[in-house]
Amino acid sequence: MKIQIQKLSALASKSLSFLLDQSAPENQVKRQIGLNIGRSSLTACEVSFNGEQLILERVIHKELIKNKPLENQIKDLVQEAKFESKQVNASLKGQGIVVRFLSFPKMNRADFASSIQFEAEKYLPFTISEVVIDYHIFESPTVGGGESADTMQVILVAARKTDVNKLIELAQAAELKLKAVDLDLSALVNAFEHSNPELKGRSLALIDFGAVDSTLAILEKGRLAFSRDIAFGGHDLAEILRRKLNISEEEAFKIEHGPQAAHADQLIVIQESLERLLHEVKSSFNYYYNQNQNASAVETVYVSGGFSQLSMLKEALEKQIELPVKTWDPTSQLTIKDTVDKEALKALIPYLPVSIGLAIRP
Ligand SMILES: Nc1ncnc2c1ncn2[C@@H]1O[C@H](COP(=O)(O)OP(=O)(O)OP(=O)(O)O)[C@@H](O)[C@H]1O
Numbered sequence: 001m002k003i004q005i006q007k008l009s010a011l012a013s014k015s016l017s018f019l020l021d022q023s024a025p026e027n028q029v030k031r032q033i034g035l036n037i038g039r040s041s042l043t044a045c046e047v048s049f050n051g052e053q054l055i056l057e058r059v060i061h062k063e064l065i066k067n068k069p070l071e072n073q074i075k076d077l078v079q080e081a082k083f084e085s086k087q088v089n090a091s092l093k094g095q096g097i098v099v100r101f102l103s104f105p106k107m108n109r110a111d112f113a114s115s116i117q118f119e120a121e122k123y124l125p126f127t128i129s130e131v132v133i134d135y136h137i138f139e140s141p142t143v144g145g146g147e148s149a150d151t152m153q154v155i156l157v158a159a160r161k162t163d164v165n166k167l168i169e170l171a172q173a174a175e176l177k178l179k180a181v182d183l184d185l186s187a188l189v190n191a192f193e194h195s196n197p198e199l200k201g202r203s204l205a206l207i208d209f210g211a212v213d214s215t216l217a218i219l220e221k222g223r224l225a226f227s228r229d230i231a232f233g234g235h236d237l238a239e240i241l242r243r244k245l246n247i248s249e250e251e252a253f254k255i256e257h258g259p260q261a262a263h264a265d266q267l268i269v270i271q272e273s274l275e276r277l278l279h280e281v282k283s284s285f286n287y288y289y290n291q292n293q294n295a296s297a298v299e300t301v302y303v304s305g306g307f308s309q310l311s312m313l314k315e316a317l318e319k320q321i322e323l324p325v326k327t328w329d330p331t332s333q334l335t336i337k338d339t340v341d342k343e344a345l346k347a348l349i350p351y352l353p354v355s356i357g358l359a360i361r362p
């Protein structure tokens with residue numbers, strides 16, 4: 001399917017981001033990079049906009065090297081990828097960001113814009129001077145949210161200025177120009193919506209299982225209705241394996257990545273650790289349903305992220321939340337240029353959603 005420009009603006013209206021540079025006229029954005037700086041890996045995609053087509057031009061993925069400065073690793077990645085563009089979008093996740101789903105009395109946008117500057121602090125664990133805030137106002141009420149015609153639904157996002165500034169510095173060090181700072185969350189949702197047009201308007205959940213945090217997003221009838229970064233990922237499992245089995249980091253890593261054949265004692269540790277994560281997922285769902293009593297039920301959970309490849313994760317998740325769990329391909333609606341190695345791309349699919357969501361931003 002070819003993507004329409006209108007569709008891109010629809011995506012834009014949904015994306016939550018801290019725009020840094022809105023001065024470039026839209027028709028100048030011909031190609032850009034989406035850079036996902038994870039805690040265990042770097043993934044970057046370059047996408048060009050050719051009329052109605054989005055073309056995936058370059059993809060690169062590298063595991064982070066311990067004790068090597070991050071800025072040097074990004075610099076090396078950018079050099080190796082040979083991107084044509086200098087424009088980059090990047091994202092934040094985890095402890096430094098806050099996402100709140102709020103309900104306000106209906107008011108016009110200008111009034112809301114001025115009042116939120118004063119009001120925001122009461123919804124945040126930070127002082128307003130420490131953070132950059134952004135928000136998205138939903139045009140129509142939700143079906144399941146239970147709000148009246150007198151209220152409007154808003155997603156409020158805050159990110160620490162220090163984190164945003166760090167991204168600016170990292171981009172500069174790699175001789176790139178940071179165009180927008182997004183959230184992993186919204187990049188994930190954008191990539192999903194773009195690559196699964198047939199699921200538009202459905203109630204579903206996305207989980208990106210990373211190294212340090214696992215990002216959960218619940219879409220109710222296509223609208224982002226809940227999100228949470230659960231502080232558990234592949235690094236935590238490796239650390240628990242190392243401690244409990246009294247083994248080296250390398251051995252723990254091997255067990256985590258191993259296909260099936262873990263020993264019984266190793267399997268028990270993996271299962272117990274996963275229980276903690278899956279319990280958090282389950283209680284997030286319960287919390288969501290409690291807060292949104294009329295919400296339509298999530299039909300399917302779509303997973304991504306490096307840690308989603310853990311051999312028993314999908315099955316254990318299915319059992320815990322009693323819903324079908326599926327993987328998805330964020331490149332499915334992109335034209336793949338022959339500069340991209342299609343075989344290598346297949347193996348990278350779990351790592352790609354956030355960087356693609358960032359690269360296809362208008
Ligand atoms: N085949 C596999 N089986 C189990 N775990 C895996 C596998 N491949 C990668 N992982 C784990 O997935 C994690 C990395 O995933 P990913 O690259 O998506 O994380 P990240 O984006 O760097 O982290 P974060 O999103 O938390 O910042 C690591 O902890 C890694 O050990």
Ligand SMILES: [Mg+2]
Binds near residue numbers: 038039210211305354
């Ligand atoms: Mg990640």
